[in-house]
Amino acid sequence: MSTQSTLAVDVEKRLGEFNLAVKFESTGNITALFGASGSGKTSIVNMIAGLVTPDRGRIALGDTVLFDNAARVNVPAHKRRIGYVFQEGRLFPHLTVAQNLDYGRWMSGVTADPTERERIVALLNVGHLMTRRPGKLSGGERQRVAFGRALLTKPRLLLLDEPLASLDRARKLEILPYLARLRDEAKVPMIYVSHQAGEIVKLASQVVRIEDGGVLASGGLELLDEERAT
């Protein structure tokens, strides 16, 4: 991976009684944030996306500084060009699938790229859903559209926050191959948040273990050996 898209995070944030202080650098194609629920993983990605402002610290993507409280830099979320796939999809219920997919392009003014759109639509197999509204989609379909919506903004980094957690086992198995294809074909570095060691092993190359709002360890997949044994 080029240094162009290395994500460097070093932030602190107080959330009520909970103190979050993390420092890590993503080096893999897919970097997994691994930890139990409540350990602060979602807060970390929200800070990377610009939805939550850290109290102190610095976040940089390649040589772009996204947040630096010392230099008073805080790029607003809509200018960060970071795609975000949420646990619950968060598709716009009042728009069709096609409109959801194109929303990012309308808003960020990215020029239309029909070939790329077709490729992503085919990759995620959502072509037959275009005229439907999210209320009429299954959980797995919804999540695939959410991947496409985030990818079509041509993000510099893709954040995936437990994208499979709301799905049952069969749906998870349905989505996992798409994620593997995204990793191999979309060429976008990703931060993958999960508490499931099994998912991470299939996708990620680097693991950052989060516990109680801090980084416990950072390294390769061997960090998960203990989890997988139990």
Added chain:
Amino acid sequence: MFNLTPEEWTAVHLSLRIALVATVCALPFGIAVAWLLARKDFWGKSLLDGIVHLPLVLPPVVTGYLLLIWFGRRGPIGSFLDQTFGIVFSFRWTGAALACGVMAFPLLVRAIRLSFEAIDRRLEDAASTLGAGGFWVFLTVTLPLALPGIIAGMVLCFAKALGEFGATITFVSNIPGETQTISAAIYTLTQVPGGDAAAMRLVIISVIIALAALVASEWFARRAGMRYHGD
């Protein structure tokens, strides 16, 4: 039964026009105030909330009198609007629309505010990660999702404006053809001998208009709701 006299038609026509103008003109202010109250924390928020709700709890005649003092030709706001824009409220149908709009404003704001508060803020976050700045998030996500509540608020506002009596008659009097709405006409008819039949005709018309507005709002709200749930 429905052989309305020209004067009665005038009152019906005037009422509809006043209520419609009041609703349409109050809407942008209603959306702005509802958004402020639903989303922002600022100094004096409860004061703003109180002022907005004041017409709901004050005697209408008090609201009408305050409008007369402020928006009358010699009032501070009225004289300014007259000299600067040539807009006159006193004893005009426009004044009736102003009175109706002010009286109905709390209902409008309340309905819209509730629908803003019910919106899943996480959808707005999602929009901003897709490149939408604050204004565009509001226009493409917040406003469309609040639409059922906005429609409900507009219907309530329209119905209230249609029936407003106390503030209107205090502010712009009861001038046939200019400020005499259905309510004012009914009031006048009940004060003269032999006016009962005409009053009853106008009463029936009011009931029909109110019912039609309710049915229309139900239909709009259901349609909007259906779109969002994909049925």
